[in-house]
Amino acid sequence: MGTASTPSEEEPMEDLLVVDTDVHVPEHHPDIAEKVAAKMEMPYSHLLDPNKGTGGYGFPSSGSHSEVPDTLSVFGGRDDVSSDVTDTEAYIDEPLREGFGVDYPIINMQPMWDVYPDTEQIVQQMPAANDVLVEEFMDASDDYFGLIAVQTRDPEAAAAEIRRLGDHDQLVGVFIHPGGQERGLGESRYDPIWAAAEDHGLPVVFHTTATGHMWDMAGIYRTMSVMPEIHTLSHPFAMMWVVTSLIANGTPAKFPDLEFVILESGIGWVPYLMSRLNREYSTWRSQVPLLEKMPEEYIRDQFYFSTQPLGEFNKRSHMADMIDVLGPESIMFSTDHPHYDFDNPESIRGFFSHLPEEEQRAVFGENAIEVFDLPV
Amino acid sequence: MATHSVIDADELDPGDHLVVELEGKEIGVYNIDGAYYAYTNWCAHQSGPICEGPTSGLLEAEFDRDQMETTTEYVREGEIVACPWHGWEFDLVTGECHSKPGVKLISHDVDVEDGEIHVTV
Numbered sequence: 001m002g003t004a005s006t007p008s009e010e011e012p013m014e015d016l017l018v019v020d021t022d023v024h025v026p027e028h029h030p031d032i033a034e035k036v037a038a039k040m041e042m043p044y045s046h047l048l049d050p051n052k053g054t055g056g057y058g059f060p061s062s063g064s065h066s067e068v069p070d071t072l073s074v075f076g077g078r079d080d081v082s083s084d085v086t087d088t089e090a091y092i093d094e095p096l097r098e099g100f101g102v103d104y105p106i107i108n109m110q111p112m113w114d115v116y117p118d119t120e121q122i123v124q125q126m127p128a129a130n131d132v133l134v135e136e137f138m139d140a141s142d143d144y145f146g147l148i149a150v151q152t153r154d155p156e157a158a159a160a161e162i163r164r165l166g167d168h169d170q171l172v173g174v175f176i177h178p179g180g181q182e183r184g185l186g187e188s189r190y191d192p193i194w195a196a197a198e199d200h201g202l203p204v205v206f207h208t209t210a211t212g213h214m215w216d217m218a219g220i221y222r223t224m225s226v227m228p229e230i231h232t233l234s235h236p237f238a239m240m241w242v243v244t245s246l247i248a249n250g251t252p253a254k255f256p257d258l259e260f261v262i263l264e265s266g267i268g269w270v271p272y273l274m275s276r277l278n279r280e281y282s283t284w285r286s287q288v289p290l291l292e293k294m295p296e297e298y299i300r301d302q303f304y305f306s307t308q309p310l311g312e313f314n315k316r317s318h319m320a321d322m323i324d325v326l327g328p329e330s331i332m333f334s335t336d337h338p339h340y341d342f343d344n345p346e347s348i349r350g351f352f353s354h355l356p357e358e359e360q361r362a363v364f365g366e367n368a369i370e371v372f373d374l375p376v
Numbered sequence: 377m378a379t380h381s382v383i384d385a386d387e388l389d390p391g392d393h394l395v396v397e398l399e400g401k402e403i404g405v406y407n408i409d410g411a412y413y414a415y416t417n418w419c420a421h422q423s424g425p426i427c428e429g430p431t432s433g434l435l436e437a438e439f440d441r442d443q444m445e446t447t448t449e450y451v452r453e454g455e456i457v458a459c460p461w462h463g464w465e466f467d468l469v470t471g472e473c474h475s476k477p478g479v480k481l482i483s484h485d486v487d488v489e490d491g492e493i494h495v496t497v
Contacts, residue, residue, distance in 0.1 A: 017492040191444050250446070254439040282421070283463040289437035289448055294476060 011109030012346045016361060019368035020345075021306050022207065022263045022334035023092065025137055025190060027109040027129045027149075029085045035136065038252055074288070085215035088140045096337050098145075100345055104376060105337075106145045106368065107137050108175045108205070112212035113151035115180030122151040126161050130171075138170040145203055145374060147175035153182065155189055159196035161200070166200030172204045172372040178238045179212030185242055186249030198258040203304075203371050207263040208238035224257065235265040240273055243303065247277055250290025252298040259371050262296040263306045264336055271325040274299050300327065304336035304371055307363070308343040310351060319351045328352070328359040332368045381492045388412075388493060391454050395427050398497045402427070403484060405495060406468050408455055413468055414495045416482035420473065424461030426481060431457050431468070 027036055030050040037049035046052050085091050096102045109129055113122035126149065133146050148165045150158035165171050178185065197204050203235065213373045214221040215233040220237075224230045239262050244254060246260065277295035281288060291298070305326065313319055336342045345364065352360050369376060382396045382405055394407040402417035404424055404427025419426040420467040433453035439446045456474065458465050465474040466481050473479035 188444070195441070195444065250439070252438070254441070254446070276474075284466075284471075285463075285465055285475045286432075286435045290436045290439060290446065353445070 002154065010049065011101060012099070013349070013364070015238040016101075016345075016349070017104075017365040017369075017372065018100075018102045018333060018345055019104045019106065019334045019365045019372075020096065020100075020337065021106050021205075021261065021332045021368050021372075022308060022343050023096065023102075023105040023107045023337050024339065025085050025091070025107055025133070026112050027111050027125075027132070031084065031086045032129075032132055032136070033172055035132045036125060036128045040124045040130060044124055047278045048121075048125070059187070065315040066163060083308070086136050088137065088144075091148070091338070092144070093141075096335065100335060100337075102335065102337075102345070103340045103347045103365070103375060104143055104145060104368075106147065106172065107133065108207065109133055109149050110175075110177065110207060111149050111151075112177045112179055112209055113149075114153055114177060115212050115215045119153050123154050126157070127164065130161065130165055134165075134168065134171070138168070142170070142320045143376075145170050145337045145372065147171065148176040148202070149177075150193065152185070152190060152193065155192045159192040162196035162200060162202065166202060171202075172374060173205045175205050175207065175214055176204050178216075178242045180215045184249070186245035186247070186251050188249070190253075193256065194255045194258055198255045201373060203256075203261050205261040205263060206239060206242050208235055210234040210266075215239040227249030233374050236269040236275060239265040240269060243273060243299065244277065247295045247298060248288055248289060249292070252302045253290045253292055256302075258265050259302050259304065261304045261306065261332065261371065263334060264308060265305070266306065266309055266311050267305050267326050267331060268331075270299070270305055271322065300330060304332050304367060305334045307348065308336045309341045310343055316351070320354045323352060323355070328355055328363050329367065331363045332371070334362045337346045377496055379487075379494045379496045382494050382495050385488050385491050385493050391428065391431075398495060401497060403497065404492060405486065405496055406431075406457075408468055411469075412486040412488065412493055413471075414484040415466075415468075415471060415487045416484070418482060419459040419461060419464060420461060420466075420479045420481060421462055421464045426457060426459045426466065427462075430454075430460045432463075434474070449461070457476075462466040468481045 033050050037045050092105060096105060110128060116122050130148055137144055138146050148171050150161050152158055162174055210230050217237060232285055274296040281295050352363055380398050388407045390407050390409050392461055393400055393496040395404045404415050404417050406413045417425050431454050433450050434456050435448055435450055437446055437448045455468050456465050458469050467474060471481040471483045487494045
């Protein structure tokens with residue numbers, strides 16, 4: 001059975017309010033990069049401007065978004081580069097809102113700053129990029145929401161950035177790219193970030209990239225040659241590490257009002273991780289004394305997982321089983337627009353059709369409205 | 377249900393325990409600070425010999441949100457038993473598992489009569 005929707009005269013997703021939790025306006029896109037660079041000091045204002053500098057971000061092939069088929073363009077960069085990303089009508093409204101029936105996009109710039117070697121660069125780039133997000137996108141429509149992107153190498157600077165922008169009505173979460181961190185994100189050095197997010201009532205959103213995660217698992221990725229290997233493991237591997245590190249260090253117990261959202265990793269790995277963490281916890285409880293309940297409970301209470309890319313079992317009902325195990329209250333819809341592995345809401349809603357209507361509403365919009373506290 | 381004398385009370389010092397066989401079942405009897413507790417030697421996780429596991433205390437932790445510091449304290453020495461198979465920890469006073477709610481060891485009533493410890497199985 002395929003996943004294609006039936007063509008219809010009706011507007012897509014007309015009957016459901018749809019919040020898309022993962023819409024990209026990549027900061028490495030030349031239209032955006034030149035605006036970000038213009039807000040930075042020398043030498044970055046020159047170096048990072050695609051019209052003047054090397055077009056790179058410290059690595060010759062990691063972020064150039066040039067016409068050269070470098071790693072990034074192979075991993076989806078073509079989609080980013082080929083469109084005029086700051087033309088929000090063409091880039092967001094027509095394909096996503098009118099085409100797919102998304103009511104409210106939550107936009108991120110998907111920076112992978114923690115893999116860049118120059119700390120001063122990424123600390124400057126962070127507020128510059130977030131200001132461009134506000135000026136080019138938040139100011140373009142009251143129906144757009146966005147995520148404050150932070151680097152993590154300087155946690156105090158990240159916390160300051162959250163405090164600087166945390167009260168903006170349309171900035172509804174904090175975006176972190178797992179990949180390139182010096183240590184697991186549960187380590188206490190990162191606590192200032194969680195504290196600032198919790199103080200502002202902002203969920204922390206994790207979204208990795210195949211290229212970024214390679215920095216953490218270089219030994220494994222060096223042995224991979226094709227995308228079905230790399231892209232199958234990059235996102236769930238990264239997120240298993242994130243969730244495990246946060247749980248093992250007691251982060252959700254330390255910040256009980258903080259919520260975490262995991263993007264672009266699908267959902268199938270989560271039941272496995274919950275059950276394995278439970279088992280490890282019971283065996284090694286004395287090593288994780290901050291935890292006051294089973295890891296599964298922390299995950300169910302404080303973590304949310306976006307749908308895309310929704311797995312495709314041969315037997316369609318197996319995905320319904322997976323959705324039931326994780327629970328619709330922990331799932332949020334996302335498209336990953338504009339990337340090649342996006343999900344069309346009309347097409348994947350069938351996987352949720354066994355749920356009562358109110359639970360379908362939760363998955364496609366209301367969970368996100370609640371967690372991101374969207375003023376809609 | 378039958379009551380069995382298992383040992384003279386003055387032969388089981390605080391902190392000690394023994395495992396006896398009563399009605400074909402292995403039963404662990406513990407003296408914790410002068411109070412006695414008895415459990416079937418059967419872990420509620422995967423049936424391991426829980427009463428052969430080490431007793432210890434409990435490491436508790438607290439996070440000070442203002443100072444952003446975690447402090448730990450080791451408490452209740454001798455009141456926790458860990459299964460020798462998979463390490464599941466149980467509270468010897470309540471019989472409850474310390475990690476998984478609702479999981480308990482099988483407990484038995486213990487009395488001291490005429491200087492002897494009696495266990496009802």
